[in-house]
Amino acid sequence: MSEKHDAPGIPTTGHVWDDDLADLTNPPPKWWMLGLAASALFCVVYFIYYPSFPISSTGSFTKGIGGWTAIKEMEADKGEVDAVRGKFETRLKGLTPAAILADSELTEYVKRSGKVLFGDNCAACHGQNGIGTHDKQGLFAPILNDDDWLYGGKIEEIHASIENGRQGMMMAGKDMLSATEIDTLANAVAKGQPNATPLFAEKGCTGCHGPDGKGIQAMGSANLTDKVWRFDSSVEGIKYTISYGVNSGDPKARVAVMPNFKEAGKLSDAELKKLAVYVYKFGGGQADAPAASKAPEAGVAK
Amino acid sequence: MDKEAGQKEAGTVTGIYHELEHWNVNMGDKTVHAKRMPGFFRTIKNYTQALYLLFFLVPYLRWNGKQAILFDIEHRQFNFFSLTVLPQDIWMLSLLLLLLAMALFAATSVASRVFCGYFCFQTAWTDWFVWLEDKIEGAPHARRKLDAAPWNLEKIRKKVIKHLLWMAIALFTGISFSIWFVDAYWYWSTLIRLELPMVGWVTLITFFFGTYIMAGLLREQVCMWMCPYARIQGVMTDSQTILPAYDYKRGEPRGKLQRKTDAEGGTAQGDCIDCYQCVQVCPTGVDIRDGQQLGCITCGLCLDACDSIMDKVAKPHGLIRYASLDELEGKPVKKMYQHPRTWVYIGIILMAFGGIVYGLTHLGSMTLNVISERQPLFVRMSDGSIQNKYEFKVLNKTGHDLFVTVTAEGGVKDQVILGAEKPLLTHHGRGTSFTIFVRAPGENIKKEVTPIGFRIQSVEDPLIAAEYKTRFNGPKP
Incomplete structure (x- = not known):
């Protein structure tokens, strides 16, 4: 092989192309070789220290001498977060929802940390931030931001609703009422004056909605005189509600069901309390004192 | 060379x-x-x-x-x-950095x-x-x-x-x-x-x-x-910039000091006696006689060295001196005020300086940020009124905690502010946030968006106050 290159003294690989092209076999620089050796050493140490090789025969893997696992690391990180939350969470446990509300620091903590809890458990029906969700029947689940509460807007009442769940109830009127009667009733209710027609009392609507049509909180019946509507404010929508009822067993009935969260066992007592405070703080929660005048504005169907 | x-x-x-x-x-x-x-x-x-x-x-x-x-x-x-x-006032830092950068540029251009x-x-x-x-x-x-x-x-x-x-x-x-x-x-x-x-x-x-x-x-x-910066500064000089320079017209041809003068038959030579003192004192080891170069940090030490030699050989100072390239080449030297680039730099410096002075004198002792709730934009209440929710973020920059009252300007007729019935506590040195509701009768709402301005004011000192303009959202009337 010809040695006709301008770097004499350096051996070539021995391969020659195109008559005179050859590769010099210059060794890499020393720092580079050291880096290579260090990297190889690092790999060995890493493989011994950390979990690395799958063992197919046992369906397992080498555990490594360091005892590191991703779960442990995650738990440690979670521990840090829990340590910050811990002091609030411990105090929460011993308090009633009303006492939590009275403590501005705890309330602030719940307002900030309750978002995830609400998002995971409530927002599916009530919407993010409690804005309600809609389906073909109109409003599917009540808006939680307003001051209209079917079962009461005081903190204990909200807490009870979350713990025990709620189930609306209204009979289907299509077999008891004529089409004209339904029409008359629906028009009166749509105007917010159910008592404008004597039918309201005659046909027994007052039994649930109260003599003044303002609803009875204990039954969860809707206030028919205010500006907040449970399902649909149009005359057609009201006629539909009167005809088929709510959870009445009629296949066309409107649906209004909130599950029992305590029984479901998914949420701890503290979490239920936090949710109550969180919902109360949306802006519609009612204080204890002036409650008498405003509280019973409720109703499943109106 | x-x-x-x-x-x-x-x-x-x-x-x-x-x-x-x-x-x-x-x-x-x-x-x-x-x-x-x-x-x-x-x-x-x-x-x-x-x-x-x-x-x-x-x-x-x-x-x-x-x-x-x-x-x-x-x-x-x-x-x-x-x-x-x-x-929150850290924007002044960017002006300060700008000012320092421009001061660097201006000095370099001169x-x-x-x-x-x-x-x-x-x-x-x-x-x-x-x-x-x-x-x-x-x-x-x-x-x-x-x-x-x-x-x-x-x-x-x-x-x-x-x-x-x-x-x-x-x-x-x-x-x-x-x-x-x-x-x-x-x-x-x-x-x-x-x-x-x-x-x-x-x-x-x-x-x-x-x-x-x-x-x-x-x-x-x-x-x-x-x-x-060494390189950035190097490219910001031009032929008007004065810098330590070797006067080659005077110094060349350089040569060892001769006993004989020209008249006595010595070879004609410049003032540079090639003593290498300028190179020996240079902290970066450059030869200034090669002209302006990357290695020269313009510390002026070679000027001292050369002047001391000129003293010894009884020649005037300044063979190496602060001079512009124009001057060395014998071109007409412009005055400093004819250097437009420097003026631009100085203009920017003054602007940045003015901004910092404005910032420092208008720091204020309280700032207010109001974030109006976006989901939902508004809520219809049972009596038909419309409620908006606002997150107030107050920064109390004074040295102590303060109680503040909340008032609103503009907005809807007969609106009520809820959540600030009593003065609210703001902590000093860190942000405090609280939620405020504004409720207005539905029939008074004339537009989907009504401008509203909030003002918080310290109970103790009415001069400590802050304002924020935002909007009240309502349904289409």
């Missing part, structure tokens, strides 16, 4: 071959052992570098029982005597790399390190000899003392840097008990090694190969 030939060929294609022959790069393979000699620029340099005493001493200054100047990163505030600047030569910490620290080296190991020739000598007790003693002193300076530099960011006295007591937090150790060690390696070992190599 043959200056005439260089001049003739400059800018021509063949010129690049000429340059190649003289291509001499300081790669740091030889330590530059610069000679130290007194002189005008040496004195100036001593004074300008002494400004770094402020760096070491100012953190110990106290004001009202607290550190006078403290960049308190932990508590996210900057204390400047009785002034406290919170992160007189070249003034910063490099007189103010740069790399130059200053290197200068001090070399001064120590000079004291311990002796003058440059002695140092070269010592470097070449085999290791013996004397050499070990000198080298160990030198490096220990360098390390002491490096350590002290790291400490001094750190105490701009935490209380100086707390830092010292914590450091002595070796209880610094991790970030404290990392900072200290980084600065220790940074100083020791850069000022002690790398020296001018930092300016040549690491520093971006």
Whole structure:
């Protein structure tokens, strides 16, 4: 092989192309070789220290001498977060929802940390931030931001609703009422004056909605005189509600069901309390004192 | 170097071959052992570098029982005597950086790399390190000899003392840097008990090694190969910029000092006696007679050296002097005020300065941010009124907690503010947030969006107040 290159003294690989092209076999620089050796050493140490090789025969893997696992690391990180939350969470446990509300620091903590809890458990029906969700029947689940509460807007009442769940109830009127009667009733209710027609009392609507049509909180019946509507404010929508009822067993009935969260066992007592405070703080929660005048504005169907 | 030939060929294609022959790069393979000699620029340099005493001493200054100047990163505030600047006002920092950058540019456009030569910490620290080296190991020739000598007790003693002193300076530099960011006295007591937090150790060690390696070992190599500002400043000079320059018309052809004068039959030669003093004193080891070059940090030490020689050979000063390229080439020299670039820089400096003054005088003692709820934009209440939810974020910049009242301007007729019936507490030095509802009768809402302005005001001092304009959302009327 010809040695006709301008770097004499350096051996070539021995391969020659195109008559005179050859590769010099210059060794890499020393720092580079050291880096290579260090990297190889690092790999060995890493493989011994950390979990690395799958063992197919046992369906397992080498555990490594360091005892590191991703779960442990995650738990440690979670521990840090829990340590910050811990002091609030411990105090929460011993308090009633009303006492939590009275403590501005705890309330602030719940307002900030309750978002995830609400998002995971409530927002599916009530919407993010409690804005309600809609389906073909109109409003599917009540808006939680307003001051209209079917079962009461005081903190204990909200807490009870979350713990025990709620189930609306209204009979289907299509077999008891004529089409004209339904029409008359629906028009009166749509105007917010159910008592404008004597039918309201005659046909027994007052039994649930109260003599003044303002609803009875204990039954969860809707206030028919205010500006907040449970399902649909149009005359057609009201006629539909009167005809088929709510959870009445009629296949066309409107649906209004909130599950029992305590029984479901998914949420701890503290979490239920936090949710109550969180919902109360949306802006519609009612204080204890002036409650008498405003509280019973409720109703499943109106 | 043959200056005439260089001049003739400059800018021509063949010129690049000429340059190649003289291509001499300081790669740091030889330590530059610069000679130290007194002189005008040496004195100036001593004074300008002494400004770094402020760096070491100012953190110990106290004001009202607290550190006078403290960049308190932990508590996210900057204390400047009785002034406290919170992160919200940090936009002024960008103006300050702009101002400093422009000051650098302006100075560079007028007189070249003034910063490099007189103010740069790399130059200053290197200068001090070399001064120590000079004291311990002796003058440059002695140092070269010592470097070449085999290791013996004397050499070990000198080298160990030198490096220990360098390390002491490096350590002290790291400490001094750190105490701009935490209380100086707390830092010292914590450091002595070796209880610094991790970030404290990392900072200290980084600065220790940074100083020791850069000022002690790398020296001018930092300016040549690491520093971006060295290069940026180099390109900001033009033919009007004055910089240390060799007057080649006067100096060439250079030659060793002759006994005979021209009249007595000696060869004709310029004022340069080729004594190499300018090269020997240069801290970056360049030959200024090669013209303006990357390695020159314009420290002026070669001017001192050359002037001292000119004194000895009874020639006028200024063979190497601060001069512009125009002046050296005999072109008409423009006045300083005919340098438009400098004016642009000065204009930007004044703007930035004005902004900082405005910012500092309009800091205010309270700021308010109001975020209106977006989901839902508004809520219809049972009586038909419309309710909006607002998140108030109040920053109380005073030294104590304050109670504030909330009022609104504009908005909807007969609106009610809920959530601020009693004055609300705002914590000093950090943000406080609270939720405010505004409820307005539905029939009074004329537009989907009604402007509304909130005002919070301290109960104790009505002058402490802040306002924020936002919107009240309603349904389509």
